[in-house]
Amino acid sequence: MKFINYLQSISGIGIFPMISLFMFFTFFALVTIYVFKADKKYIEHAKNVPFEN
Amino acid sequence: MEIEKFQYDNKTVKWFAYATIIWGLVGMLGGLIIALQLVFPVLNFDTAYTTYGRVRPIHTNAVIFAFVGNGIFMGVYYSLQRLVKARMFSDLLSKIHFWGWQLIIVLAAASLALGKTTGKEYAELEWPIDILITLVWVVFGWNMFGTILRRRERHLYVAIWFYIATFVTVAMLHIVNSIEIPVTLFKSYSYYAGVQDALVQWWYGHNAVAFFLTTPYLGLMYYFIPKAANRPVYSYRLSIIHFWALIFLYIWAGPHHLLYTAVPDWAQSLGVVFSVMLIAPSWGGMINGLLTLRGAWDKVRDDVVLKFLVVAVTAYGMATFEGPMLSLKSVNAVAHFTDWIVAHVHVGALGWNGFLTFGILYYLIPKMFQTNLYSKKLANMHFWIGTLGILVYAIPMYWAGFMQSSMWKDFTEEGQLQWQFLDTVTRMMPFYAARALGGTLYLVGVIIMTYNLFKTVAIGKFLPNEDAEAMPLSENYTPHSKDHWHRWIERKPIQLLVVSLVVVAIGGIIEFVPTFLVKSNIPTIASVKPYTPLELEGRDIYIREGCYTCHSQMIRPFRSEVARYGEYSKAGEFVYDHPFQWGSKRTGPDLVRVGGKYPDSWHYNHFIEPTSMSPGSIMPTYTWLLDDDLDVSSLKAKIKAMQTLGVPYPDGFAEMAEASLRKQSQEIQANLKKDGIETSSEKEVIAMIAYLQRLGKDIKTVSVNNTK
Numbered sequence: 001m002k003f004i005n006y007l008q009s010i011s012g013i014g015i016f017p018m019i020s021l022f023m024f025f026t027f028f029a030l031v032t033i034y035v036f037k038a039d040k041k042y043i044e045h046a047k048n049v050p051f052e053n
Numbered sequence: 054m055e056i057e058k059f060q061y062d063n064k065t066v067k068w069f070a071y072a073t074i075i076w077g078l079v080g081m082l083g084g085l086i087i088a089l090q091l092v093f094p095v096l097n098f099d100t101a102y103t104t105y106g107r108v109r110p111i112h113t114n115a116v117i118f119a120f121v122g123n124g125i126f127m128g129v130y131y132s133l134q135r136l137v138k139a140r141m142f143s144d145l146l147s148k149i150h151f152w153g154w155q156l157i158i159v160l161a162a163a164s165l166a167l168g169k170t171t172g173k174e175y176a177e178l179e180w181p182i183d184i185l186i187t188l189v190w191v192v193f194g195w196n197m198f199g200t201i202l203r204r205r206e207r208h209l210y211v212a213i214w215f216y217i218a219t220f221v222t223v224a225m226l227h228i229v230n231s232i233e234i235p236v237t238l239f240k241s242y243s244y245y246a247g248v249q250d251a252l253v254q255w256w257y258g259h260n261a262v263a264f265f266l267t268t269p270y271l272g273l274m275y276y277f278i279p280k281a282a283n284r285p286v287y288s289y290r291l292s293i294i295h296f297w298a299l300i301f302l303y304i305w306a307g308p309h310h311l312l313y314t315a316v317p318d319w320a321q322s323l324g325v326v327f328s329v330m331l332i333a334p335s336w337g338g339m340i341n342g343l344l345t346l347r348g349a350w351d352k353v354r355d356d357v358v359l360k361f362l363v364v365a366v367t368a369y370g371m372a373t374f375e376g377p378m379l380s381l382k383s384v385n386a387v388a389h390f391t392d393w394i395v396a397h398v399h400v401g402a403l404g405w406n407g408f409l410t411f412g413i414l415y416y417l418i419p420k421m422f423q424t425n426l427y428s429k430k431l432a433n434m435h436f437w438i439g440t441l442g443i444l445v446y447a448i449p450m451y452w453a454g455f456m457q458s459s460m461w462k463d464f465t466e467e468g469q470l471q472w473q474f475l476d477t478v479t480r481m482m483p484f485y486a487a488r489a490l491g492g493t494l495y496l497v498g499v500i501i502m503t504y505n506l507f508k509t510v511a512i513g514k515f516l517p518n519e520d521a522e523a524m525p526l527s528e529n530y531t532p533h534s535k536d537h538w539h540r541w542i543e544r545k546p547i548q549l550l551v552v553s554l555v556v557v558a559i560g561g562i563i564e565f566v567p568t569f570l571v572k573s574n575i576p577t578i579a580s581v582k583p584y585t586p587l588e589l590e591g592r593d594i595y596i597r598e599g600c601y602t603c604h605s606q607m608i609r610p611f612r613s614e615v616a617r618y619g620e621y622s623k624a625g626e627f628v629y630d631h632p633f634q635w636g637s638k639r640t641g642p643d644l645v646r647v648g649g650k651y652p653d654s655w656h657y658n659h660f661i662e663p664t665s666m667s668p669g670s671i672m673p674t675y676t677w678l679l680d681d682d683l684d685v686s687s688l689k690a691k692i693k694a695m696q697t698l699g700v701p702y703p704d705g706f707a708e709m710a711e712a713s714l715r716k717q718s719q720e721i722q723a724n725l726k727k728d729g730i731e732t733s734s735e736k737e738v739i740a741m742i743a744y745l746q747r748l749g750k751d752i753k754t755v756s757v758n759n760t761k
Contacts, residue, residue, distance in 0.1 A: 023559060024302070024330075027301060042208075046289055047289040050212075050280055051280075
């Protein structure tokens with residue numbers, strides 16, 4: 001007997017993992033783009049916040 | 054605008070620091086006791102309160118929620134104030150938070166010792182304590198957000214993002230996983246059953262590791278490594294990617310705890326893919342921490358704080374490399390249910406959480422007491438003995454894990470299993486002994502630290518309120534010319550909270566929607582029937598005694614497991630299991646098909662003295678099950694609760710339950726009598742035997758007809 005996939009019966013279940021991967025990559029791309037475009041002055045400032053006291 | 058003067062609250066930080074140390078000692082001692090119990094079962098003392106199945110949850114809860122929990126609050130209260138240049142929002146809330154959390158810990162320890170447990174790992178506490186946790190957590194969040202809203206530094210440093218994500222996600226996990234139906238003041242049933250319960254539980258369990266043991270400590274790393282090394286973090290850009298990628302990915306990875314189980318394939322695969330991707334942000338974070346020290350390694354040599362922090366971050370890197378590997382199906386097939394997993398979590402717990410906490414304590418206590426550490430030499434000794442302890446703990450456990458797994462899978466040339474399960478148990482003894490030694494070394498290190506810090510406190514003078522000054526935030530902030538959408542989030546804590554919640558909730562929703570659809574889609578197996586009242590009571594004793602800490606109830610579809618235990622487990626078999634009891638560690642054999650394997654008298658004798666039936670067994674004795682009368686006072690309520698949850702007992706069954714229970718008890722009593730055992734039919738052991746004999750019976754009858 002084979003290990004059956006109980007969810008094969010739900011139509012279009014395969015879309016769930018696809019949606020999630022798609023969302024992650026979009027999100028990741030956005031964050032990466034932002035990070036490289038971010039203002040250098042801001043990054044320097046934020047980086048040094050722990051040392052301001 | 055005028056400079057404002059204010060004071061940082063060190064007193065709450067000090068309290069949390071003391072609590073961290075004390076609960077650390079208690080939790081680790083608990084760990085040492087259970088490690089020794091596996092080598093010398095007499096140390097179970099034949100007493101319910103001190104038996105392995107009850108002490109093990111005390112150990113795990115104590116180190117996670119008491120030791121690390123207080124460690125988080127200590128670090129957050131110290132760093133947050135300084136990062137936002139404001140005193141904690143309310144001294145009263147700080148006080149309620151501190152004492153509320155300690156009250157939870159004490160109640161937790163007492164109730165677990167008394168066997169009040171939901172039977173879901175790392176979420177064992179019963180519903181009144183769950184509610185208390187929610188309230189205290191809200192107080193923490195309120196205090197934290199109050200502080201952030203009064204800040205004098207506009208930009209929220211990355212550490213604070215980690216704190217915020219921790220707060221929202223832990224709240225979400227705790228609430229979703231704790232949905233249960235109360236039966237009595239200290240007894241409830243999980244709302245979910247079987248496969249669903251398992252998915253929710255490991256979504257919670259995995260993310261408790263992620264958002265209780267990891268994200269808050271990463272926040273602390275981003276504050277304390279730069280502070281201790283006196284240089285800013287290597288790459289702030291990397292830390293932003295680290296944060297978002299980590300919180301986004303972590304939430305999906307839960308099903309990797311359930312590979313090869315009766316959980317649907319797509320969920321397993323999703324868990325694997327996201328777990329493997331997790332390497333990237335985890336290592337990004339580790340590299341960021343370590344590279345902060347580039348060109349300052351000479352400092353690391355002299356500074357014991359940095360030494361602890363470096364080993365902590367390295368251990369984090371090791372554990373987060375291993376984790377994704379363990380979620381590959383082929384590796385998981387070997388490691389799951391073995392001591393390999395125990396080694397893995399202890400690299401994280403002892404190395405990452407432990408050492409980071411110690412580093413912070415060595416940094417904070419002298420600072421707040423305005424003095425130097427009492428003895429650098431002792432601190433160095435702690436460092437070396439602790440490191441040695443981790444190695445002596447982990448290496449034998451890895452070895453044991455491999456050995457167990459291969460012994461479980463060995464076949465002779467004739468195609469028979471080579472080893473009895475018992476052989477695989479007795480072979481573990483030298484490794485378990487070495488592990489206990491490693492744990493002892495580690496604990497000795499912590500005792501040395503406690504002495505050292507105690508002395509430091511004695512020579513120092515505590516500064517309860519530390520003076521500080523800063524400019525208030527200007528009312529009308531004009532952003533830099535190139536303002537950006539992400540900065541809109543970073544400046545606004547509430548936005549950050551909402552976005553974090555959305556990010557983590559997406560993962561949860563996508564995982565759960567199909568899970569809830571599943572309920573109507575699991576092929577019900579017609580022969581699977583609800584437990585009888587006596588079996589239900591027996592099952593509750595099984596949960597109370599924490600049998601799941603040593604026994605699994607999940608046969609994976611491997612030749613070796615099917616040969617050893619019988620037909621592999623199907624999702625439809627667990628539809629009435631509130632909560633599921635699949636377990637996560639096979640110190641003893643799987644029990645899901647144990648019904649009918651032995652006569653009732655075997656179990657009876659096995660509970661009196663396991664070694665009499667299985668020489669060399671390390672299972673504790675359970676003689677109180679033979680002495681104590683079964684308490685059926687809440688039977689009616691239990692049946693009704695089960696009916697509410699959809700278990701198809703006939704209408705009015707609650708009223709007839711006790712009669713049914715008495716009848717079945719007498720049958721077992723008569724069975725025992727045939728084998729020369731005289732006992733009253735009202736003892737707990739009767740219910741326990743009824744439950745064990747039921748396990749796997751339903752499916753056994755059908756598989757005879759179904760085999761092709």
